[in-house]
C-alpha cells in the first residue's frame with residue numbers, strides 16, 4: 001500500500017513521528033547541565049539560599065546538585081477538558097487509524113507481542129479506562145507513534161532490535177502521549193481539531209457525507225505528520241510517564257536506558273534507520289540521564 005503514496009510523503013511522516021523516540025532537549029535539562037557545570041556558590045550566599053528553597057533541587061550526599069527534570073509533570077492531572085470528549089476522541093482515533101492503514105503497511109507479524117506488552121503498560125498507565133490497540137507497521141525504520149484514541153504503532157524495525165523491556169519502554173512512552181493527550185493538543189493548536197470536533201460531535205454514527213468529510217480530514221491529519229510532531233516538552237513528559245508506567249507494570253525500567261543506548265549506537269553506525277530528524281536531536285544522552293534520575297528516585301522511595 002505504501003507504493004501508492006509518494007515515498008517522500010511517507011518519509012516525512014515517518015521522520016516526523018520519530019520525535020517520540022529521539023527527541024528533545026528540555027530547558028530543564030539545559031538548566032541541569034548549566035547547574036552541574038557551574039561551580040556552586042559558597043554556602044550562605046543568596047543564590048545558594050534560593051537553590052536550597054527550590055523543591056525541584058535535591059542536594060545529594062555526594063555534594064552535587066540534581067535538578068529534577070520532571071518537576072512540572074509530577075502533579076499533572078490529565079483529562080479531555082477543553083478538548084474533544086473522550087468518546088469523540090475514540091471515534092476520531094478510529095478514523096485516523098483507517099488512514100494510517102492506507103499509508104503504512106500494517107502486519108500481524110509480531111502483533112501479539114506488541115499487544116501483550118503494550119496492554120500491560122496501558123493497564124498500568126494513568127489512562128487505563130480506554131481501549132488501546134497496538135499495531136505493527138512493516139518497515140525497517142526504527143519508529144513508533146500514537147494517535148488519539150489509543151491506537152499505537154510500532155515498526156518491525158524497532159520490534160526486531162528491542163527486547164521485551166525495551167519494547168515496553170517505547171510502548172509505555174507512546175501510552176504516555178495518549179495519557180497526556182499530546183496529539184489532541186497539537187491538533188487543537190493547529191486548528192485542525194475544530195472541524196473534526198464539529199464532525200465527530202454532530203453525529204451519533206458516522207455515515208454518508210459526514211463520514212466522507214471526516215475521512216478527508218483524518219487523511220489530512222495523518223498526511224500532515226502532525227500527530228507525531230511532539231515538542232521537546234511533550235517528549236520529556238512521555239518519557240516521564242513511560243518510565244513510571246513501566247515500573248508500575250513490573251517491567252525492568254532499565255529497559256528504557258538500554259533502548260536509548262541502542263538508538264545511540266545505531267545513530268553512529270546506521271543513521272539511516274533512524275530517520276533524518278535524529279540529526280536535529282542529538283540529545284539521547286540527556287534522556288538517558290533523566291531516565292536514570294527517575295529510576296533512582298523511584299527506587300529511593302520504595
Ligand SMILES: [Zn+2]
Nearest residue numbers: 019020021238
Ligand atoms: Zn514521543
